[in-house]
Amino acid sequence: MCILMKKVSCIFIVDDDPITVFGIKKMLKSVADCEDIQIFQNGKEAYDALAERQNLGKPIPEVIFLDINMPIMDGWDFLDEMINLNINEHVVINMITSSIDPLDYKKWSGFKDRCPYVLNFKNKPIFKIEPNDLGCITAAS
Amino acid sequence: MKAVERVDQFYLLKQLPKATALLCKEGVLLDASCSWLEIFGLPPINKKQKTQIFSLLTEVENLSEKLQEGKSFNLQHKLTRNNETRHLKSYFAPWFDEKENVIGTIVQTDDITSEIEKEEELNWLKNILETKVAVSKTGWWEYEIDTEKLTWCKETKRIHQVPDCYEPTAIEAIEFFKPGYSQNKVSMLFHKAMANHQSYDIKLTIVTLNGEERWVRITGKPFIKDGRVVKIFGTIKDIHNQELAEQRVKEHQQLLTTLVDSLPLNVYVKDLESRKILVNKGECTYLRKRPEELIGKTDFDLYDREVAQISREEDIQVMKHLTPIIGKEAVSNLNGKTTHFLTSKIPYFDLQGKVCGLIGMSLDISSMKKKQEELCGLIKITSMQNQKLISFAHIVSHNLRSHSANFSMLLGFLNSEKDPQERKRIIDMLTQASDNLLETLGNLNQVVDVNTKTSETKKSLNLRKNITGVLHNLSAFLENNHTQIINNVGENMEVKCVPAYLDSIILNLVSNAVKYKSPDRPPLITINAMKSKKGILLSISDNGLGIDLDKYGDKIFGMYKTFHNREDAKGFGLYLIKNQIEAMGGSITVQSEVDKGTTFNVYFNEES
Incomplete structure (x- = not known):
């Protein structure tokens, strides 16, 4: 291996x-x-944890796997709120969705332009996590 | 003796009935008859006062030379006296003595004023006649029965295009008329004039000498003497151009009438007082009146006062500012029938370019209007259904895809997994995914059912009874949650609803009210019903968590949308009942305040 x-x-x-x-x-x-792998059921829970970590000076997650359709706070709303937190660390965000709605893809391109973090778009099903998803650009080759 | 004789002689002269005067060789008036003196307005002869003939006939030149010649002559002269001019004719003859010596002149004078005046009048009349003929281009003709002589005047000859020297016979004259109708007719009329003393006046066609066909108007009038026609006099006038113009006008009129009557429009012309002066067939048919019943009428005679007033104001606007109204939509109520019109009103000008009324045109667009309304309704329904379909398609694609994606992923794991324990875990997950898929399919099926089985018949249901039934079924759940319910719905309140849907609506709204209760207080649910403009209104209020509608307002009725952290929240109930309510033609709205409570208002469409 x-x-x-x-x-x-x-x-x-x-x-x-x-x-x-x-x-x-x-x-x-x-x-x-x-x-340290943290699981959250919706955007609100994740946002609250993220904000708390920032406040307490705890490590900010390097990688976030983010679903779009969730109750209470969906992926897009979470992204909006997270950008407002002005986190300076390097974060890779992988948006994961089963949606093949072109509207979602368009929304993603819009966010990609104004989001200070790496923002990937991954359609389900996923079979493998690429090095790219973890922020390794040339590590494997 | 000699003197006495002389006196007698002169006295005789004085009495002569014909105005007579004697002049000496030098032209001095020696004596005159009273009538002569009267003509010239002279006093009786006075020896001392010598009257020269020249002073009386001032305008006559060379009179003295003529007198000297000693020959007879006559002359006409005028005499103006007391502002009156008399025409005189005087005869001069030499006056001889016994030895045939000329000793003077005998003058006899006639007053010819009346003859002169008659002559002048005659000349004047001749003049007038000539002018009339020249101006009116009307010729005359005359036929003497006894001599069979036909006379044509110059104009008549001109009309026939024959030379001035041409002298026609009656037969030739008749042959100038176009063979057929014109010739037959004129022969008959000519004959009748002679036989029955009938005058005539008719328009016929002649063929001139040059072969030109022309319309003429010919008249004839018999002159009768001793009960016998002696003469026929008549006129002839070339009316070719007028006749052609008249025919053209008639043709235009015919064309216009046909056109106006055949237009699929109601057409009318109004004068400055908004009185109808022309109506076409369409207008008559619409108003169910004959044209003569409409001519001269205003809108006040035909429509309601209000409608007529509006119409009159429009008319004034059009005629005053000369701005046409084009294609204005109007509704007209007549005999209990509503008609939609596309009306136009344009100013109507006379030949001088002055406005003299207006032309109105109305196109009945009722059927188009109806179709348009139907179409609009259909478009609305279609676009609504389309919207629903699109959102449903997205839901289906998202929800089904997410399950199938899970299957693929898990099967991928299973393929490469060797550890039996891990494999078991994956298989459990697959079972879970399969169950989820089945549930989702079940839900989707329910929604499809609601939207496709529109034939589900609505029944009149007692609202209170149905609410009580649902609450009974939920009693264990309600009791466990210490729920208090205030049911204010009247005993006799009926709604038109599909029975299964009514139960589903009540069940979902009540259970939601309990599910999203506040942790700080036991749930209190108030149920009200009332009649409203939009139909029966059922409202279910709670004192629960409430929801921030500014944030989630557009998502609350969405599929698989949940807003609170509850394990049993699936985000399907509200989506389903919204579909059910809308399928029955009703609507649902929500009001909410965070941590105060939520009210859902359901409007039931009362139409079956």
Whole structure:
């Protein structure tokens, strides 16, 4: 096995579907070395945790897996709120959705332009987490 | 003796009935008859006062030379006296003595004023006649029965285009008329004039000498003497151009009438007082009146006062400012029938370019209007259904895709997983995913049912009874949550609703009110019903968590939208009942305040 295990300090998984969460966690096992993986059922919970971490000076997640359709606060609203937090650290956000609605893709391109973080768009189903999703640009080659 | 004789002689002269005077060789008046003196207004002869003939006939030149010649002559002269001019004719003859010596002149004078005046009048009349003929281009003709002589005047000859020297016979004259109708007719009229003493006046066609066909108006009048026609006199006038113009006008009129009557429009012309002066068939048919019943009428005679007043104001506007009204939509009520019109009013000008009324045209667009309304309704329904379809398609694609994506992912794991324990976990997950898919399909099926089975018949249902029924079924759930319910719905309140939908609506709204109760207070649900403009209004209010409508307002009735952290919140109930209510032609609205409570208002469409 020559896959490089990437060391990641903290990962957020924000999704209300337990199966997807299970899948992401399982896939992460083989590519990332992370002690701190946090699961949230909706954007609100994730946002609250993120804001608290910023306030307390705790480490900000390096990678966020973000579902779009969620109750209470959806992926887009979470993105909006997160941009307002003005976090300076480098964050890779992977938007994960089963939606093939072109409107969602358009919305993503809009966010990509004004979001200070790396913003990937991934359609379900996902079979593998790419190095790119963890912020490794040329690590594997 | 000689003197006595002389006196006698002169006395005799004085009495002569014919105005007579004697002049000496030098032209001095020696004596005159009283009548002569009266003509010239002279006093009786006075020996001392010598009157020269030249002073009486001032305008006559060379009179003295003529007198000297000693020959007879006559001359006409005028005499103006007391502002009156008399025409005189005087005869001069030499006056001889016994030895045939000329000793003077005998003058006899006649007053010829009346003859002169008659002559002048005759000349004047001739003049007038000639002018009349010249101006009116009317010729005359005359036929003497006894001599069978036909006379044509110059103009008559000109009309026939024959030379001035041409002298026609009666037969030739008749042959100038166009063979057929004109010739037959004129022969008959000529004959009748002679036989029955009938005058005639008719328009016929002649063929001139040059072969030109022309319209003429010919008259004939018999002159009768001793009960016998002696002469026929008549006129002839070339009316070719007028006749052609008249025919053209008639043709234009015919064309215009046909056109105006055949237009699929109601057309009318009004004068400055808004009185109808022309109406076409369409207008008559619409008003159910004959044209003569409409001519001269105003809108006040035909429509309601208000409508007529508006119409009159429009008319004045058009005629005063000369700005046409084009294609204005108007509604007209007549005999209990409503008609939609597209009306136009344009100013109507006379030949001098002065406005003299208006021309109105109305196109009945009732059927188009009806179709348009139907179309608009259809478009509204279609676009609404389209919108629903699109959002449903998105829901389907998202929800079904998310399950199938999970299957793919899990199966991918299963393929490469060796650890039996891990494989079991994955299979459990697959079972879970399968159950989720089935539930989603079930939900979607329900929605499709609501939207496709529009034939589900609505029934009149007692609202209070149905509410009580649902509350009974929920009693355990309500009791567990210490719910208090105030049901204010009247005993006899009826709604038109599909029975299963009414239960679903009440069940969802009541259970939602309990589910999203405040942790600080036991749930209190108030149910009211009242009649409203939009139909029966059922409102269900709670004192629960409430929801921030500014934030979630547009999503609250969306599918799989939940707003509170509850395990049993699926985001399907409100979506379903909204579909059910709308399928029955009703609507649902929401009012809410965070941490105060929420009220849902359901309007039931009372139409079946």
